[in-house]
Amino acid sequence: MNSVVPPLLDIRGLTVEFVMPGEILLAVDQINMTIQPGKTLALLGESGSGKSVTALAMMGLLPTAGFISAGDIIFDGADLTSYSNAAMRSVRGSRIGMVFQEPMTSLDPVMTVGKQITEALPRENRRASRKSVREQGVQLLSQMGIPEPQRRFDEFPHQLSGGMKQRVMIAIALAGEPELLIADEPTTALDVTTQAQILDLLKQLQKERNMAMLLVTHDFGIAAQMADQVTVMRRGQIVESASAQDFFQAPQHPYSQQLFAALPSLSKRGKPLFESLYAIPVAQPESSETTTPTDKPLLEVSGLQVLFKQRSAGLFRERETLYAVDGVSFSLNPGETLAIVGESGCGKSTVIKSVLQLLRPDSGSVVFDDIELTGRSQRQLRPLRRNLQVVFQDPYSSLNPRMRVTDIIQEGMIAQKIGGNRSQREERVNQLLEDVGLDISARERYPHEFSGGQRQRIGIARALAVEPQLLLLDEPTSALDLSVQAQILDLLRQLQHAHGLTYIFVTHDLSVVEYFADRVAVMYLGRIVEEGPAVELMTRPAHPYTQALLLAAPAIEVAQEKGEPTPHLLGEPPSPIHRPSGCHFHPRCFQAQPICSLDYPQAVEISIQHRANCHFPLETETS
Amino acid sequence: MLGQPALLISDYLIWSICLIGGISLAIGLRNPLQRQRWRMILSTPSAMASAIILLTYLAIALLDSVHFRPLLPQDEATTNGSIEANSEQPNSTVTYAASEISLLDLLLSNIRKAEERSYSAPLAIYAFSKESLVTAAGTTRAYPRLLYGGADLENPALHRSDIVNRTLTGLGLSLILVIPIFLLFRRRSRRSPTLSAGNQTPAWRTAFMTIAGLLIIGSVATQLADHYHLLGTEKVGQDVLYLGLKSIRTGVLIGALTLLIMLPLALVLGTAAGYFGGWIDDAVQYLYTTLSSIPGVLLIAAAVLSVNLYLDQNLSEVTSLHQRADLRLLLLTGILGLTGWIGLCRLLRAESLKLRELDYVTAARAFGVVDARILIRHLLPNLGHIVLITIVIDFSGLVLAEAVLSYVGVGVDPSMISWGNMINSARLELAREPLVWWSLATAFIFMFTLVLCANLFADAVRDAFDPRLRGKQ
């Protein structure tokens, strides 16, 4: 359109290399990109594609092993690669600001928030009187939407929540009034609701200050919400660069198309996400949503409660009780997939651990296949354990680094005394490896030789080794890249059909839920607030919290009508120690009434099998 | 047959420690990750050199840990009759010495038996102090010739050139060994791929230089020690080089045995406290906070003194001098071990606390794997690096502790040869005029080399095994 305006940032043929012992690693390979003043460029890519290295190179912050071996970074007409360290330092902060992924580690824990912000102010502003410097800092904090900025100014980072820390980080980055803001995965460590708030804030600040932004992200939704231009990176190279509108309508490069195909969504239910690998069409019975309610449930959880007694801080202070899980009930039919969703710390993992009796619930019952599990001794539980198995989120801590893969997979068989003698077990390991799509040669190797996705497959094989009926999956894909997540989801779906497995699937990613789950339970502060069939609940939520979650998830579809930010949930989840009275959601609920702060709402039947705990469930138009 | 084997308790212990250490190393090396880490350690030149020197110390200590009672040379009358009898029924007529000697003693027979009357300086042929000599001319005060040191040197004027000659002979002889080893190493380092593996190839050059250096020193020392007291003699005329070499066993024993005692304690208590938590944790924490609030030296001194009193009263007539010294040494290591496990236990408790929350432990619990097996399969192997790092760091500390304790008088038995005792007796020697410096210097050099090598090796081990350090690279 207005090609007369010179770009604010122009990167030409940038190449970054890392000196490793014995070799040289090409991290960024001759990339070109430009950012116009006041516009946003989204740099998309999977882990290891060189996104962050590009951002660091622009700031002159490469680690010592890395160096720019070719190319120019032209910022407002000047080549940054020719700048000395001292010259770079004056550009950094005052002309280019940066926000990092991890708000916990990028703030100095022993300095007050206010001091860290005012240090970033431009030098001439810092010379003013103490009072006016403080005022500038407080004003910045309030611009970032931090409540009670006067008080927060004197607090230390550990007194702030994750979202608040990220706001402080942004305040620091913006204190010098930069023309360009580099945001490296600014919301990855945050919950969806907080993420939506931070993205809104960035959008609004950008508009006010006419600031250009380089947004490094792996999330297509975020890119769609925020960007004017999209650049896709893969293995240090740029594979596609286009305007956001064109890109999200019709990606050109096969790699981009493959990533789009890997995005889980409602419309892809029942279809494989990663076509090339699992081309074998599995004969599938039509979606199992039709499970008849007369089926005898496989698992029935009722009134589950798990409390943690916090060690008190003072000597004579009373021990505080943390309600991690409070009165959770659900039941699960054989072959079904129940998704549990909710923000971090709402008690999802605790539900899983207490169903497995790895944490003893304080009250409630867990009935598996007509057998009550609570109150049994470890010895009594041992033979039952083979029926319930678990797969974890972190592929790095879920496998013992000192054991060979074959020993890892055999562990359960040995403990459960199944699988026959050694050679029969080895035989079964081969079979399992094949089932999860790994080569048999993996057997003798150690976990560190595998990638995240392969480790997750090993974890699944380990759980399947004892032929469980129920598999509890605690965020099995949230540490993985998009395309790897697609493969794991495909694998899980395949295994479910092959072995008739029942899943409890914990996640915070709603697109995975709508793609994968039959039924959904939404948790808030230790309680299930809404439960129902996945499609119905995702399209017609009845609880205000569910609706807020759905709105907060950055969707690709709304890319066209960018502009006015949608009203998002305010604030952050309260602490499970001091829960609000009545409906725990009432301080954040937009339609709360006086009664909401008095009584905890009973479950209301919305439709068959669909319940919500709300005094005023949303009217959902029936379609 | 050299004599009747008479292994001391500490002999058994030191050999079994070596066996345990060797086996755990072999098991550890089956994991490729571990192999890579060890290769990384040996690729550090300083660590490679230290490892070779430490192994030399260990070899000397092991040689010194095979004790036996030597055959007594018998007088003519019995010998004639007993030679035939000897082969048929050995026990009937053969007599053995009452006190044990070790293989090292046998190797060092020359310098062990070459006892002078008192002090003599390194490489001297005259005694250190004047004595009254009765000659044909009457009684004069002069420096007498030594009984052994340079005894076969007829013309004292040739003293200097004799030393030079012998040094050169030693150098020449060592070349016979050094050259083939050099060729071997050159083939070795040519064959191993250098570029692709980066800096992970073992530091062969350093290894060769260290071995060559040791060989040259050893060969020259042998040549000289055969005819002189290379490092002089001490108060009662014993060869100081011999004392220095014999002290190695004491130092290594103190280090290794103490570790053997503190390791199980720290491992069992630390992991149990961390893994099970609850009252076990409370009990263990109570125990070590109480212990660590008592000043360490005081505790050791009190324990050593009371144990010694008990030994003197109850065991004096039952055992030989050697065995008593050995018992006292064992008790000292026991006491050091009982006070030394706290630091390691704290580390292990903290690490177990962290490990038990890891997903693979949870997965094992979800399989119904019993606690003992989880501890053995999942916790212990992942604590290995902490144990290893602590062992190599603590080892040198313990060697130094022995010296300090013996100096203060609560260390090993005064009859036992140790660096601490050597330093202790050097107290008086340093007050003499002219100065007798060689005992102290010998003890210092031997101990310094051991401690320095242990520390350098510990640094490399920590760099290779400590995950926190590696994150920073």
Ligand SMILES: Nc1ncnc2c1ncn2[C@@H]1O[C@H](COP(=O)(O)OP(=O)(O)OP(=O)(O)O)[C@@H](O)[C@H]1O
């Ligand atoms: N062992 C424990 N001791 C004390 N509090 C705990 C313990 N485990 C969990 N909690 C607390 O219980 C609450 C629920 O934790 P849980 O791990 O179940 O959350 P989650 O929903 O799985 O969160 P995430 O999405 O971050 O995994 C949190 O407030 C957490 O701090």
Ligand code: SF4
């Ligand atoms: S009960 Fe009231 S506060 Fe709670 S979700 Fe419903 S409307 Fe909102």
Ligand SMILES: [Mg+2]
């Ligand atoms: Mg969790």
